[in-house]
Amino acid sequence: MNKTEFIVVAGFAISLLFHMTQTEVCPPSCNCESLGEMKGLHIDCSSRKLTEVPALPVNTKRLYLQNNSLTSVPPGVLDSLRSLEEVKIFDNPWTCDCHILYLKLWLEDASAPSLADIRCATPASVRMKPLGQLTGNELGVCKRLLPVKCLEFFWRDLILIAGAIVTLLLVAWALKLSKKLVCQIKLNQHNSRG
Numbered sequence: 001m002n003k004t005e006f007i008v009v010a011g012f013a014i015s016l017l018f019h020m021t022q023t024e025v026c027p028p029s030c031n032c033e034s035l036g037e038m039k040g041l042h043i044d045c046s047s048r049k050l051t052e053v054p055a056l057p058v059n060t061k062r063l064y065l066q067n068n069s070l071t072s073v074p075p076g077v078l079d080s081l082r083s084l085e086e087v088k089i090f091d092n093p094w095t096c097d098c099h100i101l102y103l104k105l106w107l108e109d110a111s112a113p114s115l116a117d118i119r120c121a122t123p124a125s126v127r128m129k130p131l132g133q134l135t136g137n138e139l140g141v142c143k144r145l146l147p148v149k150c151l152e153f154f155w156r157d158l159i160l161i162a163g164a165i166v167t168l169l170l171v172a173w174a175l176k177l178s179k180k181l182v183c184q185i186k187l188n189q190h191n192s193r194g
């Protein structure tokens with residue numbers, strides 16, 4: 001096999017692997033059916049006690065995730081599903097704090113009707129409320145994280161400022177030293193001449 005052939009074969013193998021991992025593989029715990037002419041997959045992961053959304057093929061057209069133990073969806077997890085047409089994701093014990101915002105916004109875009117079916121399980125203040133009706137205030141439970149973040153920023157800024165001051169002092173010191181050196185060299189030259 002010459003070099004060009006090797007590159008072609010390797011490229012083909014890599015693209016095949018990519019294709020398989022990206023578009024073909026059915027999540028192990030789900031039933032997948034090809035929709036034939038409609039060019040996509042029907043993926044049924046309902047009633048399987050799933051606690052997280054499995055990795056999904058990009059050509060998922062119908063996605064059933066209802067009646068599981070999902071509490072949240074990490075940001076970005078559903079973004080690759082560009083050909084999605086139907087989602088069922090109700091009957092899950094959703095935790096409706098600020099982390100649920102990704103799912104809420106994604107459903108508003110991708111499948112507004114299924115947002116109406118989603119009810120929160122926790123925290124107690126929003127129990128059984130539809131996610132679609134929650135306001136920013138009700139989802140603001142994670143606000144208490146803010147002071148910690150502020151403190152982080154404060155320390156980071158303090159360290160940056162201290163670093164800048166130390167650098168300035170070092171530069172000033174180096175400049176002074178170099179001037180002294182120049183003077184000494186000049187003095188030495190003067191002395192040696194005289």
Ligand SMILES: *[C@@H]1O[C@H](CO)[C@@H](O)[C@H](O)[C@H]1NC(C)=O
Pocket residue numbers: 047048049067
């Ligand atoms: C929900 O899932 C459980 C198994 O996790 C199953 O026993 C039950 O019948 C399902 N309920 C519905 C309404 O599909």
